[in-house]
Amino acid sequence: MLRTSVAVAAGKAARAASRLRGGGSALPGLVVERVDPAFLAHALADLPRGIIVVSGTNGKTTTTKMLAAILREHGLRVFTNPTGSNFTRGVISSMIPEIHLGGRLDADVAVLELDEAHALKFAAAVRPTHSLLLNVARDQLDRFAEIDHTAQLLAQLAEQTTGGVVLNIDDSFVARIRDRVADGVEVRYFGVDPSISERLPELMEADVRFEDDWAAPSPTDGDGLLKPADERSFEVRFGAEGVVGPVELRQRGLAAMINATAATTTAKMLLGQDFREASTVAALQKVQPPFGRGEIIDADGQPLELVLVKNPAGFTVALGTYGSTPVASMVAINDNYADGRDVSWLYDVSFESLRERGVAITSGVRAYDMALRLQYDDVAVEEVEPDLDKALERFLTAYPDEPKRIFCTYTAMMALRRDLAARYGLANFGEDPQ
Amino acid sequence: MSKGRINLVHIYPREMSIYGDLGNTRCLASRLRWHGYEAVVHQHHPGTEFPEDAHLVVGGGGQDSGQARVEADLERNGDRLKALAADGTPMLMICGMYQLFGNAFITVEGRSLPGLGILDVTTRGNAKRMIGPVVLDTEFGEVVGYENHSGSTVLGEGQKPFGTVRSGMGNNGTDQTEGATTGNVFGSYLHGPILPANPAFADALIARAVERATGRAFEPGTPDDTLADQARLRQVRRLVG
Numbered sequence: 001m002l003r004t005s006v007a008v009a010a011g012k013a014a015r016a017a018s019r020l021r022g023g024g025s026a027l028p029g030l031v032v033e034r035v036d037p038a039f040l041a042h043a044l045a046d047l048p049r050g051i052i053v054v055s056g057t058n059g060k061t062t063t064t065k066m067l068a069a070i071l072r073e074h075g076l077r078v079f080t081n082p083t084g085s086n087f088t089r090g091v092i093s094s095m096i097p098e099i100h101l102g103g104r105l106d107a108d109v110a111v112l113e114l115d116e117a118h119a120l121k122f123a124a125a126v127r128p129t130h131s132l133l134l135n136v137a138r139d140q141l142d143r144f145a146e147i148d149h150t151a152q153l154l155a156q157l158a159e160q161t162t163g164g165v166v167l168n169i170d171d172s173f174v175a176r177i178r179d180r181v182a183d184g185v186e187v188r189y190f191g192v193d194p195s196i197s198e199r200l201p202e203l204m205e206a207d208v209r210f211e212d213d214w215a216a217p218s219p220t221d222g223d224g225l226l227k228p229a230d231e232r233s234f235e236v237r238f239g240a241e242g243v244v245g246p247v248e249l250r251q252r253g254l255a256a257m258i259n260a261t262a263a264t265t266t267a268k269m270l271l272g273q274d275f276r277e278a279s280t281v282a283a284l285q286k287v288q289p290p291f292g293r294g295e296i297i298d299a300d301g302q303p304l305e306l307v308l309v310k311n312p313a314g315f316t317v318a319l320g321t322y323g324s325t326p327v328a329s330m331v332a333i334n335d336n337y338a339d340g341r342d343v344s345w346l347y348d349v350s351f352e353s354l355r356e357r358g359v360a361i362t363s364g365v366r367a368y369d370m371a372l373r374l375q376y377d378d379v380a381v382e383e384v385e386p387d388l389d390k391a392l393e394r395f396l397t398a399y400p401d402e403p404k405r406i407f408c409t410y411t412a413m414m415a416l417r418r419d420l421a422a423r424y425g426l427a428n429f430g431e432d433p434q
Numbered sequence: 435m436s437k438g439r440i441n442l443v444h445i446y447p448r449e450m451s452i453y454g455d456l457g458n459t460r461c462l463a464s465r466l467r468w469h470g471y472e473a474v475v476h477q478h479h480p481g482t483e484f485p486e487d488a489h490l491v492v493g494g495g496g497q498d499s500g501q502a503r504v505e506a507d508l509e510r511n512g513d514r515l516k517a518l519a520a521d522g523t524p525m526l527m528i529c530g531m532y533q534l535f536g537n538a539f540i541t542v543e544g545r546s547l548p549g550l551g552i553l554d555v556t557t558r559g560n561a562k563r564m565i566g567p568v569v570l571d572t573e574f575g576e577v578v579g580y581e582n583h584s585g586s587t588v589l590g591e592g593q594k595p596f597g598t599v600r601s602g603m604g605n606n607g608t609d610q611t612e613g614a615t616t617g618n619v620f621g622s623y624l625h626g627p628i629l630p631a632n633p634a635f636a637d638a639l640i641a642r643a644v645e646r647a648t649g650r651a652f653e654p655g656t657p658d659d660t661l662a663d664q665a666r667l668r669q670v671r672r673l674v675g
Contacts, residue, residue, distance in 0.1 A: 138452070146497045147452075341566065342580040344625045347457025368665035372630055375661055376457070376464055384661070386668075 008039075011096040040125045042104070043095055049076060049109035051126060052266065055119040055157060056134025056174070057150070058314045059259045061290045062251070063134060064113040066263035066283075071109055073283035074271060079107035091122070109270075116153045123160035131161040132266045134259075136173040137313035138345060147173070155180045166190060166266045169223065170200055175216060189223040190265040192258070193237060196228060199254060224265035226257050231324075236264045244268075244277045251289040253321030255314075260284050292413040294321075297420055299396060304420070305405045308413050310340060312348035318407060319353050326357035328399040331374075332364040332388060332412035339409040343369050351377040358382065360398060363391035364412045388415050436472040438648035440640075443488040445478045446496070449503045450530050453582060455494025457627035458526060462490060465636055468657040471644060480507035484514055488523060490643035491515070495529025495583075495625065508534060512550050519552045524618040524642040528628065532613065532621030533557045533585050553614040553621050554590030555605075568602030568624055569673045570612050574635040576600075578669040579624025587623075589614055596622050601673040618642050631665045633657070 044051055049071075054064045068080040081094045091112055099105055114122050122128075136151045151173040158165045158177045165181050168174040169191035181187050192200060219225060221239035228234040234257045235245030244264055249256050264284070268275045289295045292308040307322065309315040335341050343366050351374055358380035362370040367386040374381050385391040395404065408416055420426060444451070444459045459475060466473035476485040480503060496504075508515075519525060527535045536555035539547045543559075563584045570577045577597055587605040589595060595605070596613025604612035604623070613622035620639075622628060629636040641652035 148497050148499050342453060342582065342625065344454030344457070344580055344627055347454035347460065347627050347630070366665075368661055368668055369631065372661040372665050373457075376460055376630060384664070 008096070008099055011092070015093070015096050038125075040092060040122070043092075043099060044105060044110055044126050047079075047105065047107060047110055049270065050129030050163060051110045052112065052130040052132065052270065053119055053122065053128040053157065053161075054111065054113050054132045054134070055116055055154060056132075056168075057116070057137040057311060058317070059134050059255060059262070060113045060115075062256060062293050063132065063259040063263050064111055065290055066260055066287050067132070067266055068111045069283040069287045070263055070267040070280050071111065071270070073279040074267075074274060074276065076108040077106070079105055079110045081112050116150050116157075119157045120153055120160075123157055128157075128161050129163040130165070130266065130270060131157055132166045132262055133158065133168065133174050133177060134262060135168055135171045135313075138311050138348070151177075161185060164188065164269050166262065166269060168262070169216060169219060170197075172216070178217065186269060188265055188269050189217065189219055190258075190262045191219065191223070191225055192261075193225040193227040196226070222265075222269065224261050224268065226261040228254065228257055231321075234260075236261050238265075238268070241268075242277065244280050247281050247284045249284060250287065251294045253294070253317070255317045255321065256289075256294065291417055292408070297424060297426065299404065299420070299424060300400060302401065303403045304396075305403075306413060306417065306420070307405060307407045308410065309407050310409055312345050315346075315349045315407070319349070319351065322405060325403075326354070327403040327405050328395070329354060329357065329359050330361045330363060330391065330395045330404070330406045331359055331370050332391065332406060332408040332416060333362070333366040333370045334364045334409050334412040335366050336411045339411050346370065346373045347376075351379050354379045361385055361391050361395050363388050364409065367391075388412060389419055392416055392419055437470045437653055438644065438650070439472040439474060440466055440489045440643050440647045441474050441476060441485060441487050442466075442490045442492070442643075443476045443478055443485050445491060445493045445531070446480065446500070446504045446507075447477045447494075448479065449500035450496035451494040452496050452500070453494070453529070453580070453625035454627045455492075455528050455625060458492050458494070458528070458629045461627070461629040461636055462492065462640065465633065465640060465657060469637075469640065469655040470653070471640075480504050484511045487647075488518060489647040490639060491518065491523060491525040493525075493527045493531030493535075494627075495531065501530050501534070504534075508550065515550060516552055519617065519619045522618050522642070523646060524639045525552075525620065526629075526639060527553075527619070527621045528625060529583055529623050532623065533587065535619070535621050536587065536614075537590070539585065552619055553616055554593040555587050555614050555621065556590070557585040557587045560584045560586045564603035564607055564623075566602055567669065567673055568604070568612065569600045569670050570597030570602075570604075570624070571600055572597035572635070574632065574638055576666065576670050577624065577628065577632045577635060578666050578673075579622070579626035579628045579632075581623040582625065583623050587614075596620055631662050631669070633659045633662045 054060050068078045071078050081091045133154045155177045158181050164186035166188050169189035178187055221241045224236045224238055227237055231252050233246050233248045235243050237243050292306045295306045297304045307318050309318055335343050361383045362381055363385050367384050371381045371384045442462055463473040463475050533539050534549050535552045536549045537551050538549055539557045541559045565582045568579050568581050594615050595611035596615050599610045599612050644652040
């Protein structure tokens, strides 16, 4: 206990210091981890409604935010880690301001977004009661090296989970994790309704999936299936257990609806008898898109959509979602560690949907590589400007009177979002209103 | 009026094309058209008939599981590929397929998996992964790309490398060599994919394919390579100054 108090005090001091320097960093978490390696297990022990870990390649941030919102709407006190802090240190850092010197977190439930590799590290310290596994796609292979390896990481996380596991029925890598779940641990699936299964290729990378002798399981009554009505409105159907919806999200597209379906299915499993359809619908309708994930910024009276892209599946889904309404577009590609250092994946995305309207400007460290990629898909590029600030300025100036869209990798998004926040007086990163 | 028809074969585009290697096929097909030729792309999958009249063959990298999925087919078509290579068919094999075009892959446990032996190289499984951007000097000038491999490859006596490493690890991280080339067959660890940003290399493969397909010398068009040159030069400047 003394060790924990010292760790919390040191963490709070580190947080104060790093905030003075203007950083919201993982440093406080690092300090706490050094002083008290058991801190995480201690802080999260005995949360009455458990510890839910959300992992997978695409949609972690959005899904975590939706699940937390649903549980809060049901009256639970939810601890969650903010956007981007999906490593253990980041989780600890985000706890520091909310924790007493005794080191216990004052909450009913924790909903934690964790990166695939760090989810396992986390589970080694604290076993999750529930895990929600979204999908496996090519993402930052310079870190994980193989898709098969990423799938293994998620399977190991499921093995560590004590209460319930929610799996994507349409992703063969994820659905087959069912066989790895311990006896007595509940399993539920989320997925798309068979009536729209033809849209699955938009969400999956079929080229790296092989049929083998494996068949998709049949959904049962507790499994949530997405049935969309249009681009924004949908229902989640639970066999004989009823329907949640109609729901109209503030974020567009199939990917966001799938995330909402995953969050709803998980909330229903976790809450059991306490689950209320009306609260779930109300919560989902209020959720604002997280920074850069389809977030819409008012740029001098015109909507500017910021769309995070970080792997072929995600970029393909984004182009499918937004391709139906072509607007002035910018694409910003960086290759820092958090972006994935290898930009080869751009060649696994088809950009033909941008052909009609063209791209106004490509930017970022790999601005020329992006323009070259577009050249191979016969997409006209008006301008190439690697400097993000200059590119944004020119983009806003050249298209003042129409809707705009920026597709960007993670660090490019962070830089552009900062610039846009200063320009239009938006909330800063990490101060996302709930 | 097309200057001629070139058959381009991409072997195992599903199993062995994981880091954007499809971009090499796309690049070759587009550049052939930009030069005024007709490109016919054949995708060769395991268990299907290998196309007749292959003028240009490309292959890429894959996961270990992908490699296992193509083994039987590669063995069945091995003699065909060897004959095409010996006959001067230009081929570009990246990463996993480069390893399989060598003599053998020796796993971390010491098991030896035979390759086609078209290139005199031997690869050993390694605990350490070699990952990062690469700059090479080659007979086609500076070449940029991105490597991501755990296999460490050693060239046989007299085997010519594809390039000399100026930044990155290359075949094994020690001898400054990268890739291998024999006749018109090229093996390399460079994804990127390698061809779009290195059009001089792409056109060298195309020139050899055109000669085989048409019996005439390559008559290049004038594609605009400004973006490719900028993309390449900026990587060179970033990595080696």
